[in-house]
Amino acid sequence: MRAFFVLPFLALFAASCSSSQTPDSRIAKNPKIFRALELEQQSLVEVGKIQNGMTPAAVFLAWGGPDRKAEGEKDGSRYEQWIYNSLSPVVLQSAWGGWSGRGWGPGWSVRRSGIAGPGWGPWGWNGGMGTNVAYIPSASSWVKFINGKVESWQRGRPE
Numbered sequence: 001m002r003a004f005f006v007l008p009f010l011a012l013f014a015a016s017c018s019s020s021q022t023p024d025s026r027i028a029k030n031p032k033i034f035r036a037l038e039l040e041q042q043s044l045v046e047v048g049k050i051q052n053g054m055t056p057a058a059v060f061l062a063w064g065g066p067d068r069k070a071e072g073e074k075d076g077s078r079y080e081q082w083i084y085n086s087l088s089p090v091v092l093q094s095a096w097g098g099w100s101g102r103g104w105g106p107g108w109s110v111r112r113s114g115i116a117g118p119g120w121g122p123w124g125w126n127g128g129m130g131t132n133v134a135y136i137p138s139a140s141s142w143v144k145f146i147n148g149k150v151e152s153w154q155r156g157r158p159e
Contacts (some may be wrong), residue, residue: 021064022048023045023046023047023048023061023062024046026060026061026064027045027046027061030057030060030061033057033058033060033061034061036057037058037061041054041058044062045058045061045062048062048063049062050062050063050143050150050153051150052149052150052151052152052153053149053150054149054150055148055149055150056080056082056145056148059082059143059150063084063141063143064084066082066083066084066143067083067084067085067137067139068082068083068085068139069081069082069083070083077146077147078146079144079145079146079151080144080145081142081143081144081145082142082143082145083139083141083142084139084140084141084142084143085137085138085139085140086137086138086140086141086156087135087136087137087138088135088136088137088138089133089134089135090133090134090135090136091131091132091133092131092132092133092134140155140156141153141154141155141156142154
C-alpha cells in the first residue's frame with residue numbers, strides 16, 4: 001500500500017530530473033534548431049548568452065523556456081516579453097515551532113519549522129518555537145521580442 005503513494009512521487013522526481021536545465025542539454029534535444037543558427041549565435045547559445053536580433057528558438061536554447069509570457073504594445077508595435085524567475089529566500093517565524101535535530105538522509109542537520117503543532121514530521125520532531133526558510137519566486141530576467149526577434153533583454157545576477 002505504501003508503494004502506491006510513493007510511486008507517483010518517484011515518477012514526478014524522475015521527470016523533473018530529466019528536464020532541460022542547461023544549454024547543452026537543450027541543444028542535444030534540439031540539434032536542428034541549433035544548426036539553423038548563425039555561427040556567432042551558436043557560440044553564444046552554447047555558453048547561455050543571448051543578443052539582440054535572436055529568435056525565440058535561440059533564446060530558448062540559451063536560457064530555457066520562460067516562467068511567464070506577457071504581451072503588449074509600444075509605439076504602435078506589438079511585442080512579447082518572456083519573464084524568468086529566480087528564487088529568493090525569506091525567513092519565516094513559526095508560532096508552532098521548529099526543531100533542532102537530524103532529518104532524513106546522512107548529514108542533514110537543518111532547522112525547520114512546522115505548522116501542525118508538536119509531533120513527528122518528515123524532518124523529525126516538531127516541538128518548540130522556530131524559524132523556517134521559504135523560497136519565493138521573483139522576476140529576475142526579461143527578454144522582449146518585436147517581430148520575432150530580441151529587441152532588448154535584461155539578465156539578473158545572483159546576489
